[in-house]
Amino acid sequence: MNEILKLDGVGLTYHTETAEIHAIEDVSLDIAKGEFVAIIGPSGCGKTSILSIISGLLKPSRGKVYFNGKELVKPDNSIAYMLQRDELFPWRTIEKNAYLPLEIMRVKDAKRKTDVERLLKKYGLWEFRKSYPERLSGGMRQRAALIRTLASSPELLLLDEPFSALDYQTRLEVCDDVYSIIKSEKKTALLVTHDISEAIAMADRIIVLTRRPTKILNMHLIDTDKSISPLKRRESPDFGKWFERIWRELNNENK
Ligand SMILES: Nc1ncnc2c1ncn2[C@@H]1O[C@H](COP(=O)(O)OP(=O)(O)OP(=O)(O)O)[C@@H](O)[C@H]1O
Ligand SMILES: [Mg+2]
Structure with a gap:
């Protein structure tokens, strides 16, 4: 069994x-390990x-949540939450922002710190590590926020409309960046979005x-070619078919 997360009758x-x-x-x-799942709804x-609830911040009134087979009753460091706004602290440099989870968790482990350095280097933020967030573009700030989210070395990432504050062009680019970071770091992701195209472009399942x-209205397995980037996937022949189907479902819900 490679299931990382299970919600059982949660209300x-x-x-x-x-x-x-x-x-x-x-x-x-x-949700299976390594899966990228998108949630879309009115x-x-x-x-x-x-x-x-999955982050452990809120207790369900009914039902249970299991993380790696164990009932989740409080926040778990292996589950990280990234919100809509990048929420970087303006008074901290990019590297100080990125190390924040390690400070909060009082992690002294040098390897973890090296790991954050590796992420900053790999994802193009190393030369901006001494800069303050205001000096960075929206897309770079979002990448920095993702690296900070990854600093605690989580297995599961919860992403709540992480791109909605960005302009369209940046959003497409950041989507590709975030996707490739999540995939190459082999994380499991649960993305909430309002954007049907974004969900189809990124997710294995919607x-x-x-x-x-x-409650769950429907579930769609998105069987597009996962070796290509989300941006390229938008050009796949089935894209329109998925869009149409999901758009109709949502439209009926919004009536
Ligand atoms: N702390 C709270 N106390 C009372 N009601 C709440 C609280 N948080 C959310 N709600 C209500 O619960 C419902 C679901 O809220 P939630 O924020 O989970 O929806 P959402 O799907 O994320 O919305 P959006 O699309 O606007 O992001 C809403 O009607 C909201 O008003
Ligand atoms: Mg919301």
Whole structure:
């Protein structure tokens, strides 16, 4: 069994002072090691809530989450969360930002530090390591944020609309960069996005969610050629077919 993550009947109801918000109806899901899975669904349906549960920050009201076969009851250092905004600290240089998770986890291990250096070098940020984030382009900042996410050496990456603050052109480039980093570092990824094309271009599998309270509407195995980059995959003959199908599903949900 090479399953890294399992959600078994996960449900969530938020309790606020004035209301109960039924966010997640029932989500069961298995993700294999090394898989790249995209989650797509209507606005406000509960996507971020699902990631927060997997990150261990939020306890599900119903059901269970298993990570590497063990029930997940608190945040695990092997699961890293990357958010929409790059969230680099403006007062820290790029390298100081990248080493932050090691500082927080009080990791003194020199190998981990060398590993972050390797990532900065390999992914074109070494010469900017002493710069502050404001000096970098949006795409470079996003790469730096990904390297920081990788510093804790996680097995599973949770990506919540990581590209939505970028302009279209940069977004396409960063998508390719992030994809190749995740693949060459052999990580498992769960990406939340609003962008159907982005999901088809990057994912091995797409999960389409219903509106709130959410459950899985459909699952699509994207059998495009995985040896080519996400940008190139957009040109594949089946791309339009996938787009059309998923667009229809989402459109029906949004009615
Ligand atoms: N802390 C909270 N307390 C109460 N309700 C919440 C809380 N967080 C989210 N919700 C509600 O739960 C539902 C799902 O929210 P969530 O942020 O998970 O959706 P989403 O699919 O990520 O939305 P978006 O597409 O806007 O990113 C929404 O109706 C939201 O208002
Ligand atoms: Mg969200």
